[in-house]
Amino acid sequence: MAESRQVNDLISIERQGDIALICIDNPPVNATGQQVREGLQKAVEQLNAEGGAKVIAIYAAGRTFVAGADIKEFGKPPQPPALPDVFNIIEDSEIPVTSVMHGTALGGGFELGLATHARIGIEGLRVGLPEINLGLLPGAGGTQRVPRLAGIPMALDMALSGRMVPAQEALEKGLIDRLEAGDPRDVAIAAAQDVLDGKLQTRRTCDLDTPKDDAALEETATMLRKKQPHMFSPHKIVEAVRASYLPRTEGMAIERQAFVDSMDTPQRAGMIHAFFGERAVSGIPEAKGDTRPLDRIGVIGGGTMGSGIATSCLLAGIPVTLVEVAQDGLDRGVATITKNIDGAVSRGKLAADKRDAVLGMLTPTLAMEELARVDLVIEAVFEKMDVKRDIFGKLDGICKQGAVLASNTSYLDINEIAACTSRPQDVLGLHFFSPAHVMRLLEIVQGEKTAADVLATGFALAKKLKKVGVLAQVCDGFIGNRILAHYSKAASYLVLDGASPQQVDDALEGFGFAMGPHKVGDLAGLDIGWMTRKRKADTRDPNERYAGDVADRICENGWFGRKTGKGYYVYEGGAPVPNPEVATIIDTVRTEKGITPREFTDQEIIDRYMTAMISEAARVVEDGTAKRPVDVDMVFLFGYGFPRFRGGPLHYADTIGAAELVERIKTYAKEDPHYWQVPPILEKMAQDGTKFADLN
Numbered sequence: 001m002a003e004s005r006q007v008n009d010l011i012s013i014e015r016q017g018d019i020a021l022i023c024i025d026n027p028p029v030n031a032t033g034q035q036v037r038e039g040l041q042k043a044v045e046q047l048n049a050e051g052g053a054k055v056i057a058i059y060a061a062g063r064t065f066v067a068g069a070d071i072k073e074f075g076k077p078p079q080p081p082a083l084p085d086v087f088n089i090i091e092d093s094e095i096p097v098t099s100v101m102h103g104t105a106l107g108g109g110f111e112l113g114l115a116t117h118a119r120i121g122i123e124g125l126r127v128g129l130p131e132i133n134l135g136l137l138p139g140a141g142g143t144q145r146v147p148r149l150a151g152i153p154m155a156l157d158m159a160l161s162g163r164m165v166p167a168q169e170a171l172e173k174g175l176i177d178r179l180e181a182g183d184p185r186d187v188a189i190a191a192a193q194d195v196l197d198g199k200l201q202t203r204r205t206c207d208l209d210t211p212k213d214d215a216a217l218e219e220t221a222t223m224l225r226k227k228q229p230h231m232f233s234p235h236k237i238v239e240a241v242r243a244s245y246l247p248r249t250e251g252m253a254i255e256r257q258a259f260v261d262s263m264d265t266p267q268r269a270g271m272i273h274a275f276f277g278e279r280a281v282s283g284i285p286e287a288k289g290d291t292r293p294l295d296r297i298g299v300i301g302g303g304t305m306g307s308g309i310a311t312s313c314l315l316a317g318i319p320v321t322l323v324e325v326a327q328d329g330l331d332r333g334v335a336t337i338t339k340n341i342d343g344a345v346s347r348g349k350l351a352a353d354k355r356d357a358v359l360g361m362l363t364p365t366l367a368m369e370e371l372a373r374v375d376l377v378i379e380a381v382f383e384k385m386d387v388k389r390d391i392f393g394k395l396d397g398i399c400k401q402g403a404v405l406a407s408n409t410s411y412l413d414i415n416e417i418a419a420c421t422s423r424p425q426d427v428l429g430l431h432f433f434s435p436a437h438v439m440r441l442l443e444i445v446q447g448e449k450t451a452a453d454v455l456a457t458g459f460a461l462a463k464k465l466k467k468v469g470v471l472a473q474v475c476d477g478f479i480g481n482r483i484l485a486h487y488s489k490a491a492s493y494l495v496l497d498g499a500s501p502q503q504v505d506d507a508l509e510g511f512g513f514a515m516g517p518h519k520v521g522d523l524a525g526l527d528i529g530w531m532t533r534k535r536k537a538d539t540r541d542p543n544e545r546y547a548g549d550v551a552d553r554i555c556e557n558g559w560f561g562r563k564t565g566k567g568y569y570v571y572e573g574g575a576p577v578p579n580p581e582v583a584t585i586i587d588t589v590r591t592e593k594g595i596t597p598r599e600f601t602d603q604e605i606i607d608r609y610m611t612a613m614i615s616e617a618a619r620v621v622e623d624g625t626a627k628r629p630v631d632v633d634m635v636f637l638f639g640y641g642f643p644r645f646r647g648g649p650l651h652y653a654d655t656i657g658a659a660e661l662v663e664r665i666k667t668y669a670k671e672d673p674h675y676w677q678v679p680p681i682l683e684k685m686a687q688d689g690t691k692f693a694d695l696n
């Protein structure tokens with residue numbers, strides 16, 4: 001006789017003869033919050049105490065198995081029972097326990113499966129230990145049970161990469177015992193019956209010994225010391241995995257301590273801010289509501305940006321009409337897109353057998369009239385207002401009513417562009433970041449007249465392209481490039497006043513940036529900044545200290561960075577080495593300007609650079625260019641290589657505090673009162689003790 005009962009609101013038990021099913025039902029992702037932990041513990045304890053059931057099968061309701069610990073609880077006082085204790089109770093259960101996992105079994109969710117005595121995956125399942133992306137490590141037995149089942153290299157790989165492992169691989173590695181199709185509850189009943197019939201073996205994972213592999217542990221520890229010296233949790237992961245040689249109690253205690261220590265770090269707080277921030281940027285009313293169709297997209301311009309945008313749309317399954325003015329430009333665009341798609345195949349982002357179908361969705365043309373059939377056009381041509389005005393005037397005559405007209409401009413006035421059409425309500429900015437098929441940021445720029453459904457369509461496009469769409473208002477450079485334009489001057493001033501470009505780069509790489517600003521300049525092409533400085537030369541504020549002397553002279557030599565083999569660094573194969581001729585240029589400029597160079601510590605470099613970034617970021621929030629501090633943070637994480645573990649410039653600002661930042665600006669202002677000005681918002685925050693987090 002079947003009978004069901006709730007253990008609590010989220011956990012239920014269903015009895016079918018000798019079989020007991022435990023169902024977890026905690027939408028949206030069945031995270032193991034306090035009630036789930038308590039319910040699971042009670043369910044297993046009750047079933048063992050009652051007797052009767054001969055096998056237990058755990059499954060979850062809804063779209064996925066368990067997505068891990070409830071991240072919202074992190075940073076708050078822990079509420080018992082602790083997850084590892086619950087899982088040990090499950091592992092120690094006298095009655096054998098199986099689990100049936102569907103969707104994604106991540107972190108504590110996968111660790112729940114590992115603690116059961118047999119694991120069934122439903123087709124399409126992916127398992128993973130993504131805690132590293134939150135500045136943590138698997139804290140509920142993952143570092144102890146994965147090595148026992150699949151060996152140390154696999155445990156290190158999973159815990160250090162955080163990657164999602166497809167079901168087939170999980171099966172081959174022994175992380176799951178079977179892969180089946182069907183509804184989780186049906187599969188759970190069948191699996192339990194198989195246990196009863198002796199067709200599915202059960203065993204306790206912690207009864208197994210981890211196969212010894214000291215070499216893998218040593219090699220990884222050495223690599224991490226070299227490559228990630230400033231990170232906390234990766235090193236702890238190696239320690240915890242090593243502890244899986246020990247009996248469960250000792251190994252779990254080491255893992256637990258490492259988890260608790262990681263929880264206490266600012267890195268954990270930064271990365272969890274990033275996790276929720278990524279989701280919060282589209283949680284605003286502007287991103288919601290009715291949207292317009294996105295069945296076919298037009299891209300104007302087959303250069304690097306246009307081709308990248310087209311690639312991104314094609315990879316998302318959206319057919320693209322690519323328009324160029326001349327055949328050779330069109331051919332180059334198609335060649336770039338083909339190369340991008342082939343790259344996606346070789347990186348495993350696209351199945352090889354889908355390549356031709358994806359490329360088949362591309363319609364290259366010289367006829368702009370072809371854009372009559374698209375739902376949304378993205379213009380990605382040369383950054384000149386005259387050219388854009390001309391294009392948008394033509395689009396107005398060609399595009400169907402209701403089509404969305406977007407410009408990929410990185411700084412021009414969207415309102416001026418919209419005014420060239422009879423339908424400014426249909427116009428917005430969609431600012432992609434290069435390479436557009438890789439970088440996840442999309443600034444969605446709202447013009448004065450942009451209609452609500454057009455803006456929401458921008459967010460819908462971001463979602464389809466798996467990008468992080470951030471709302472920005474019109475200004476020179478929008479959120480990201482405007483802030484960049486300001487703080488990059490701080491790097492130039494540091495070089496003028498005594499630091500070398502390499503010292504600045506090294507200091508900021510030590511802070512966590514993947515590349516320092518001079519290496520980034522060399523990569524992007526120094527000619528870009530040179531052109532911008534020339535464009536702005538006439539309108540430059542005469543009171544502002546000019547920051548471009550050194551870079552201008554480098555460019556005058558025809559050294560534009562990597563693409564010309566020389567910039568701040570020399571590129572001759574191998575690692576870049578500082579360009580000795582740049583040192584001469586710097587000396588000359590200093591002499592001409594009467595600057596006596598002085599020493600800067602790495603910390604001073606970081607402080608000045610970050611304070612400059614935070615100052616402009618604060619102004620961007622203050623004047624409403626960005627809606628909230630979290631929007632600025634996500635722009636920097638997803639578009640500018642800002643270290644994720646620092647959460648973004650304004651999250652980082654909160655760790656320093658407004659009072660200290662104001663103090664710093666006032667000190668620096670003694671040298672250059674024009675550049676270093678305290679944003680009023682920061683002054684106010686310093687006075688009333690508020691944080692940027694309070695404004696989110």
Ligand code: CAA
Nearest residue numbers: 029031067068069070071072106107108130138139140279
């Ligand atoms: N805790 C709390 N909330 C969570 C959550 C979690 N573990 N995972 C997802 N959510 C929330 C999201 O914030 C989102 O909330 P809103 O709708 O309010 O924005 C909602 O659930 C849906 O999430 P997504 O929008 O991300 O949905 P998706 O379908 O695109 O992705 C997912 C689903 C793959 C599970 C993804 O949410 C994800 O990667 N989650 C995090 C998984 C993770 O990092 N787990 C490890 C946790 S740490 C841990 O478990 C430690 C340990 O060892 C004990």
